[in-house]
Amino acid sequence: MSSHREEKQFFAQRLKSALQDRNHPISPTYLSNEFNNRYDGQPISVQSANNWLLGKAIPNQDKLSILSLWLNVSAQWLRFGEETEPSQQIIARSSSDQLDLDYFMKYKRLPLSQKKLIQSLIDELSSLDRHK
Template sequence: MSNLDEKIAFSLRLKQALTQAKHPISPTYLSREFNHRYSGQPVSVQSANNWLLGKAIPNQDKLLILSLWLNVSTQWLRFGDQDSNSSMTFNRANANSKDVDLIVKIKSLTFGQRKIVEDLIEEFSKC
């Protein structure tokens, strides 16, 4: 699949996810809602418009935020490899920006660091 085809396919999946989540397909709405959930550099309305028009694909950390917000897998949103309705263990509808920030930070850790965090969470969840 060409780069242009990948961008168009991504935009179709993004629009599908927005529609399924009962959100409008609007670059202004998308950028505003995304930026409420993202702790990095805010995305512009133009960037969100480029995602919707199939001119650009966001990087991995932005894909993660979109997938959490829209309750789809990151893999499906980026590549279309999974069913968009596959069940996930994380209830994204109740996630706030701090939850998402924590997930992004954990995903950026090395394998060993992630294992320590996972073991610690397991230990605390036994209480």
């Protein structure tokens, strides 16, 4: 059984590995900015991101979910490292899928009035598409 300190260290190693595998820098500033761009809850500080990278803290489940979507790894693997190959559990996402996810995360942060405008626009465009 590993100690809680070891769990944090192993998490940090997996996080850094996932960042490197996707050609992202191992930088707390970069990590906090990219995470906050995708997360609609309370933004994390550069210090929090640094604690994740240094193995001083493990994010809670909702933050792990955002990290796993962004980095294209499973939350289970990121948190516990229990899969032999994280890619076996995940359908490879194309760059267009990543772009869709990025737009969805931006949409989630919009106020309700703007969401309704976007919904109306999508409804209108999709009805035009059906009449072609």
